[in-house]
Amino acid sequence: MSTVTQRRQARTDEIVASAWQLARQHGIAAVSLRALATEVGIRQPSLYEYFDSKHSLYDAMFGQGNRQLLARLDDIELPSDPRAALKAILHAFVEFALEDPTRCELLFERHVPGFTPTDASYALAIEALDRVVTVMHRAGVTDQGDVDCLVAITAGLMQAQLTNDPGGDRWVRHLDRMIDLHLDHVHDRSVS
């Protein structure tokens, strides 16, 4: 990679980082290109050297967030016990979501009116979900309905936590219990 390309990439990364900072301060939907340019230390039109539109800025943020999620899922060492492995990966997912509510807004909620990720960025989100589903399969959760339920339960606890008590654990502390309950349920059905 040429030095020019490197510099450009570094600048782009810096802009995205500043955008996240603004988003954390005022909400993901309230990021304006004016404020972003000020934050970076350039004039607003100069941003168009790096992003075709505000939409493409959001897409870059969406992609980066999902790459962070994938990296996180890569980092965890999955226990060999399938049930423990499922707990581990779902915990990692929830922890990732809770540690940055703003990132959560962009990645998992619909807080940016009119924004839809490009296919390339969306593929990253699909891949992350796929990894979770794979671990579910290994734990014996093969029925699509059961997968849907477990995903919804995890998301429900996470969402309630984020909305009502960010930083606390009133809801997410029940995650393990809910996973056990559901896995037992799935297992009981398969043997009967």
Place this chain on the structure above:
Amino acid sequence: MSTVTQRRQARTDEIVASAWQLARQHGIAAVSLRALATEVGIRQPSLYEYFDSKHSLYDAMFGQGNRQLLARLDDIELPSDPRAALKAILHAFVEFALEDPTRCELLFERHVPGFTPTDASYALAIEALDRVVTVMHRAGVTDQGDVDCLVAITAGLMQAQLTNDPGGDRWVRHLDRMIDLHLDHVHDRSVS
């Protein structure tokens, strides 16, 4: 109530109804006072005769939505069996939410940046939740953690349904099964 007051109230209701209509077309956050005035057939500044600010318009919508929810919960005939009653009221809740995604956005999600309901309106939301919790208590769900879980599970299924398949039942069709599973779990614990 005087005729003048009646007329004024009728006009106010009409404005709120038009606001809901616009919200359903373009999203709850995209309601503008200009478009609203056009829809009603008056000029934009005239809206301030009925609402002090856009915030207070949202608050009126929030209050109306919650009053509709309370009316719905009043309407259903609760079975005498506590478990059946819980299923009935949670189904009513979910059905209410799914039949109008836009109303859901304002009542249960955070899709209006900067909007927080007044205490009076928020009290209605609390009352609705209280009614659900009361039925939970009667079904033996007395532990706050269990209440939180059931609420989160219901919301999780509802949210997944709304986001991924509005109008369908891929997620919400599991609601009864999840309620049974959870109630059995609560009961097993209490006898052991």
Place this chain on the structure above:
DNA sequence: GTCTATATCCAGATAGAC
């Protein structure tokens, strides 16, 4: 690649005549 300047459009809110 960054700038100044500007186009274009939109928003919520207020003043004051009628």
Place this chain on the structure above:
DNA sequence: GTCTATCTGGATATAGAC
């Protein structure tokens, strides 16, 4: 109670000089 006119501020995006 409704209007016209306007204030004030914001947004994204583009043109073209340097």
